Amino acid sequence: MMAALAAAGEGARVILLERNDKLGKKLLLTGGGRCNLTNDSSPAECVSNIPGNGKFLYSTLNGFPPARVREFFASLGVPTVVEEEGRVFPASGRSGDVVRAMARALEERGAEIYYATRATGLLLRDGRCSGVVTRRGKIYGRGVIVATGGLSYPATGSTGDGYDLARQAGHHIVGLRPSLVPLESPEGWIRDSRVQGISLKGAGLTLLAGAGRKRVKSIKGDVLFTHFGLSGPGILCLSRHLDGEGNSGPWELVLDFFPGETLEELAERCLRLATGSPARSVKNLLDALLPGRLVPEILARAGINPEGHCGQAGRKGWRQVARVLKGLNIRISGTRPVKEAMVTAGGVDVREVDPRTMASRLVPGLYFAGEVLDVDGYTGGYNLQIAFATGWAAGKGAAMGQRNLAGMAGNHRSLSKKSKVKYWQSVGKDNEPG
Secondary structure (H helix, E strand, O other), X not given: OHHHHHHHHOOXXXXXXXXXXXXXXXXXXXXXHOOOOEEOOOHHHHHHOOOEOHHHHHHHHXXXXXXXXXXXXXXXXXXXXXXXXXXXXXXXXXXXXXXXXXXXXXXXXXOEEEEOOOEEEEXXXXXXXXXXXXXXXXXXXXXXXXXXXXXXXXXXXXXXHHHHHHHHOOOOEEEEEXXXXXXXXXXXXXXXXXXXOOEEEEEEEEEEEOOOOEEXXXXXXXXXXXXXXXXXXXXXXXXXXXXXXXXXXXXXXXXXXXXXXXXHHHHHHHHHHHHXXXXXXXXXXXXXXXXXXXXXXXXXXXXXXXXXXXXXXXXXXXXXXXXXXHOEEEEEOEEOOHHHOOEEEEEEOHHHEOOOOOEEOOXXXXXXXXXXXXXXXXXXXXXXXXXXXXXXXXXXXHHXXXXXXXXXXXXXXXXXXXXXXXXXXXXXXXXXXX
């Protein structure tokens, strides 16, 4: 939709192929139905939160940064607000307002929308992309933008069609895998119903990989215990590092309940609490520090009797408790399926795409935008920022390409006979270029 708006805004004739019977089906789901449009940060800060080829997006994000995204939606009648950690939402808190505003803008700019229309192939002629094939027939044009999403949430229509289209044009697809997805764990105590639903705010998370327990990534974030393993914003961000960047299992998560304190500081705090209530049970004291349903596992790992008195644990015992709280090891067996992921990591190799216009470096007339590219970010609005910025760049780039070809068409009488034939073959001689 953003690519179509950008192209139409440049005066190009635009046809938007929508596989579903309505626009924005996936957009309606984002941000828990509230639509986390972007993050109130600078382009450089965005890049630092885009582990999947963020540097490729420097020029695109500078051309259409978060501030411009907010201005754009304000111009469509959708004011925004900034919430925790810079997350930007429509002031109404309704994703439907975003979709309706974009739909109105498309109509106002004269974009045609073909609903329930799926592109099954590209029209490639003389090394140029001159349209698409659908089940209803061929549609010709001077530029084609592939903005089909990835593999996540296939019920919304993103089933990987864009990768097949890219391959037809000779593009390489970097290994596809889920990102921003919960993690599965074989730990029995986690799968036990007693800890399901427990959440932790701002925990320290470190992912280790391989037999050598190589440190892959450390972040802070919220954690949610589930019936299959772990979820929550922190876990989702960590998930994109599984299987990628040459990492392979077995995986292990090290959970730090108190990342703001050193081991010594936490041990001293526990000891002070215990000294102040020596007759209190160890279990009851820990209940005051963390969710009580987690206490049995913590004490079992520390080798402390939960029913023993605080005064009996001693300095050594409380230091051992602090050590477990600062580094609880949890085995990870993998991620949930890609269909449950918010984002697909991997995609069209960005080395084959112009970062300024999103144009294919292999086939003139072909452009890419959004999740179909090998770019992905953490939670917090960064992935929609990627979608809007690359869509804007692709739309502008395609419209400029169309104008250039239109200039050639307007001057075709002055071209040589050979040039005329090459031009009309490139845009499709059996249909009016559009």
